[in-house]
Amino acid sequence: MMNKFKSFVKANKRTFFVLLLALISLFSYNVTKNGIGSEIFGWLRLWKYVSLLVILTSFYVLFLKGKRVILANVTLIALLLLLVETVLFFVLGMPSAFKKDFSVPDLPENHIARQVGMTYYPDSVYHDVKVIGNNDTVFDVQYSIDHMNKRITPGFDSTKTKYALFFGCSIGFGYGLEDDQTLAYQVQEQSANTNSYNFCISATGTNHMLAQFQYRDLSKQVAEKDGCAYYIFFWDHIYRAIGTMHRYTEWLHLAPYYEMKDGKLVRNKLFKDGRPFISGCYERLYQTNIVKYFEADLPLKLNDSHFDLVSEMVLQTKKEYEKQFGNDQFYLVFYPNYVAYTPEEMRIFKSYLTKKQIKFIDLSQTITYQGKYTLGGDSHPNAGTNKLMAKYLLQKAKKQHLN
Numbered sequence: 442m443m444n445k446f447k448s449f450v451k452a453n454k455r456t457f458f459v460l461l462l463a464l465i466s467l468f469s470y471n472v473t474k475n476g477i478g479s480e481i482f483g484w485l486r487l488w489k490y491v492s493l494l495v496i497l498t499s500f501y502v503l504f505l506k507g508k509r510v511i512l513a514n515v516t517l518i519a520l521l522l523l524l525v526e527t528v529l530f531f532v533l534g535m536p537s538a539f540k541k542d543f544s545v546p547d548l549p550e551n552h553i554a555r556q557v558g559m560t561y562y563p564d565s566v567y568h569d570v571k572v573i574g575n576n577d578t579v580f581d582v583q584y585s586i587d588h589m590n591k592r593i594t595p596g597f598d599s600t601k602t603k604y605a606l607f608f609g610c611s612i613g614f615g616y617g618l619e620d621d622q623t624l625a626y627q628v629q630e631q632s633a634n635t636n637s638y639n640f641c642i643s644a645t646g647t648n649h650m651l652a653q654f655q656y657r658d659l660s661k662q663v664a665e666k667d668g669c670a671y672y673i674f675f676w677d678h679i680y681r682a683i684g685t686m687h688r689y690t691e692w693l694h695l696a697p698y699y700e701m702k703d704g705k706l707v708r709n710k711l712f713k714d715g716r717p718f719i720s721g722c723y724e725r726l727y728q729t730n731i732v733k734y735f736e737a738d739l740p741l742k743l744n745d746s747h748f749d750l751v752s753e754m755v756l757q758t759k760k761e762y763e764k765q766f767g768n769d770q771f772y773l774v775f776y777p778n779y780v781a782y783t784p785e786e787m788r789i790f791k792s793y794l795t796k797k798q799i800k801f802i803d804l805s806q807t808i809t810y811q812g813k814y815t816l817g818g819d820s821h822p823n824a825g826t827n828k829l830m831a832k833y834l835l836q837k838a839k840k841q842h843l844n
Contacts, residue, residue, distance in 0.1 A: 483535035490527045497523060522731075529730035538728045543694045543720070545713050553590070556656045558649055558696040558711065560642055561586040571617065571819060579818035580617040589662050592639040594625045603635045604668030606659070608650045608758075610681075612776055613641035613673035615827070617816045622824035624673065627831035638663060641673065644692055646681030647754045652697040654761035655708070669770035669838065670762050671802075672755065676780045679743060679790070682751045684712040686739040689720060690727040699754055701746070706753045743786060752793035759799060772841075773801040774834060777810040779820055802837045804830060 497520040504513035530536075548555050561567070565586045571579040585593040592614060607613045607625045615623030625637035640659070642649055650672060653659065681688050684696065689712055698715035699708055709715035723739065726732055740747075759771045773794065787805075794801050807830070808814060814826040822830070 479540050481538040481540065483530075483537055486530065486538060487527075487535065490523065490530065493523055494520070494527065526730050529734045533730055533734060536730075536733075541690070541724075543690075543713055543724055545695065545711060553656065554695070555711070556697070557652045559645065559692075560590045561592070563588045563590050569617070573818040577818060579816055582617060582619050584615075585620050591662070592623070592625075592641065593620055594623065594629060594637045594639050595621050596626070596629060597636050599664065601634050601636050602665055602667060603632070604663050604665040605629065605632065605635050605637045606663070606668070606670040606762075607637065607639050607641055607673060608653070608670065609641045609673035609776075610645050610675055610678065611641070611643035611821060612675055613671075614639065614643045615641075616643050616821045617819055618821075618824055618827070622827060624822075624827045624831055624834075627827045628671075628835060631831050631835055635668065636665060644681075646678040646693075646696070647672075647674075647751050647758075648682045648697045648699055651699070651754045651758045651761070652708075654758055654765070658765050660765040663766075667768070668766075669768075669772065670766070671834070671838075672758070672771070672773045673776050674773050674801075675776055676778045676782050679747060679751050680738075682754060683740075683747050684716075684720075686723040686727055686732075689723050694720065699750065701750055701753065706750075706757055745789065748786075748790045748793045752790065752797055752799065755794070755799050756797045771800065772838065773799055775801060775803045775805040776830070777805050777808050777814075779810050800841065802834065802841060804833050804837070807833045 497516055501513055501516040501520060504510075504516055546554065550556075553560055561584075563586065567584040567586070568582075569584060570581045573579055587593050605625070605628050607628075613624055615625075620626065623639060625639040625641075629635055629637035640650075640653060681693060681696070682699070684693055684698065689696075694713045695711050697708065698710055698712045699706055700716070701707070713720055726739070731737070755773055759769075762771045763769050791801070808826075814822055816823050
């Protein structure tokens with residue numbers, strides 16, 4: 442029996458050598474795994490690449506020797522991709538990687554964080570400071586949040602009979618600005634009989650706005666019985682609402698996930714647990730050197746299904762607004778953008794809005810967005826820009842309402 446085993450080993454010594462290399466490399470790869478939140482240093486990443494290269498090379502040799510052509514070709518493709526990944530690792534200067542936590546918090550299903558996603562703590566004040574360069578302060582401000590998680594707009598007057606609701610991201614929220622410098626505040630100041638309510642949440646998209654309406658009856662927070670709602674639309678909302686790889690892995694893995702099923706919009710948990718396969722792929726790809734070098738994002742470009750999905754979110758928000766507030770004065774407002782889009786993309790998106798009878802006010806061409814309209818060391822609009830945009834918004838809203 443021993444002689445037969447020795448003869449077998451001798452006849453297949455190359456195979457045993459390759460398998461031994463693969464096992465050693467696999468062991469080396471496993472012992473270099475890091476925990477959540479840890480930094481994976483460049484030299485450690487290199488060790489992993491070398492280990493994987495040895496493993497793939499070993500199996501390629503085995504498959505080639507065994508004349509398993511298909512398996513050998515598949516392994517060769519994987520080997521070539523890993524070689525490109527390794528070369529770009531050196532081109533990028535052997536950067537470290539970080540193990541991020543993409544888990545879903547253990548919270549009740551009806552918790553606001555599970556339903557709406559990111560939001561603000563009620564009855565709180567946030568102190569926000571941004572400093573760049575040699576201690577140059579861009580802004581040093583406070584954000585006041587009421588007991589229903591929305592930003593406070595100072596100057597509420599109980600004698601006023603109309604409301605103006607604002608939804609959107611940091612542009613509408615007033616990132617880098619005091620409570621009395623936001624777009625909502627400026628509209629309130631420039632309107633004789635209107636109180637403003639700021640439901641905007643920084644870093645969010647269209648999906649968050651719809652989730653807010655579906656989570657609670659917002660009309661219970663509004664004293665007035667007549668008015669309108671403005672969705673301050675920023676082009677990046679489309680990318681946020683579909684949860685692209687970059688946005689998902691950077692800050693939106695716990696954002697509300699909506700998808701189209703049989704022509705209907707359906708809420709399916711959060712991006713993390715509502716689409717586990719796609720999100721899992723994003724988590725494994727986003728820190729690869731190929732993605733970093735080519736600055737790639739997935740999906741690679743917007744298509745009709747994305748415009749249909751996001752416009753449907755707006756439509757369902759409009760319907761929720763009509764149900765809660767009893768009128769149809771809901772407007773999507775195209776804000777001047779500093780995120781690039783093509784004229785064709787804008788045309789297609791507007792065609793979906795028109796098809797679904799969603800009213801919109803186009804302010805995208807009212808100014809050429811540049812430095813003087815920003816916070817200086819930050820690209821968000823300044824107080825003066827909000828004052829100007831409030832003027833344009835009220836003018837166009839009045840004209841459209843009369844028509």
